[in-house]
Amino acid sequence: MVRAAVMALAVFMLLVLPADAQSSVDECAAPEINVLATVGMIADVAANIGGTCVEVRALMGPGVDPHLYSATERDVEYLFDADVIFYGGLHLEARMIDVFEQVREGLHKPVVAVSERVPEELRLSADDYPDPHVWMDVSLWMSAAEEIRDTLVTYYPAHADYFRANTDAYLAQMSELDQYVRDQIARIPEEQRLLVTAHDAFQYFSRAYGIEVYAPQGISTQAEVGVQDIRDTIRLLVERRIPAIFVETSVSPDVIEAIIAGAGAQGHAVTIGGSLFSDAMGDAGTPEGTYLGMIRANTDTIVSGLLGE
Ligand SMILES: [Zn+2]
Structure with missing residues (x-):
């Protein structure tokens, strides 16, 4: 009896769902999530993972030095408006740490340091400070991508499969690049x-x-x-x-x-x-x-x- 009902349901779904429903069901017709990132290297990864569901803004554009960057009044507005905030951490944005703390505590939204996903034993330091330049090792930056994926999946589970598929595709490209760099430097x-x-x-x-x-x-x-x-x-x-x-x-x-x-x-x-x-x-x-x-x-x-x- 139960089996017959399941069969009937399966047949019904085959009939009513369009052929591409499986792949498009998690996408967004328009951006639903307002993502704010500090540097471009984070914004770009977030845009690849979030796809059609996110609108990504980077605070720091080409040529801007994150070590010396302080939040402007407009940046603070962006921080308040964003649904999710991704930054590097490990002291990269040294002059913005207080602002991140305030937003995290006052507004109860995800404010995530993506580089801090890297396990302690794989982090580097210099002069008693952590070295924040994790993106220079493509295989380590893959963990930043995973942190972005997991944050989006946790807060926006309706699109989980879509974010996971996008991440898998992007990680494959990262893995290929990692090998390219290794081969080239060896020359x-x-x-x-x-x-x-x-x-x-x-x-x-x-x-x-x-x-x-x-x-x-x-x-x-x-x-x-x-x-x-x-x-x-x-x-x-x-x-x-x-x-x-x-x-x-x-x-x-x-x-x-x-x-x-x-x-x-x-x-x-x-x-x-x-x-x-x-x-x-x-x-x-x-x-x-x-x-x-x-x-x-x-x-x-x-x-x-x-x-x-
Ligand atoms: Zn630097």
Whole structure:
């Protein structure tokens, strides 16, 4: 009796549901969730996972430095209006921590530090501070994607299957990119596999992909670069015959220029190998304006710079 009823229901559903109902049932006809992210690398992942159900706004656009960023009055309005807030955490947005606390406690909505999903034992630090630049290791940034997925699934369960499917598709792309970076960096001869750039955003990249990094400015862009730091960098470049060093889109190039001049004075020509995206993505609408494109562009710039191409 029960079996007959189930069969009848199944036949009924086959008849009334359109063929593509299974895949489209969780999508949204219009955005339903207002997501606010701090940096582009988070906003882009959230947009990929949330798909048609989210409207994503990033507080910090291309070229903006999250270490020094303070919330403007308009940002506070955005924070109040948002349904979900994603930030990096691990002290990335050092001057916004109080604002996040206030919003979290006062407004009772999800305010989620996506990088803090990374297990303690896989986190890096420098000078007693956590290193927040987790997105530089694509395999670790996958955990940020999972944190975004789980937050959206928890608060908007009606779209859970859709968010999970989007995440799976995006994780597959991340996994492919992770392998690409590994393969490309391996093309650089070991002696020249040294990445010199102004501030230390590349420790995670270094560990994941087997390239040494040296950054005279240290972990935060707030630090002053001393004369000794610049001398040490020049000595390293001359000794290892490193052909190129790199500037970052969100950091002043002055330090890099002083290093190039110093190496030149010792008879070793160093060029600027190009601009790397460290704490912000490229312009919207360009390949570098996405997280995957940004990491790919960095990789290609580093490889051609250090191969002297
Ligand atoms: Zn940084």
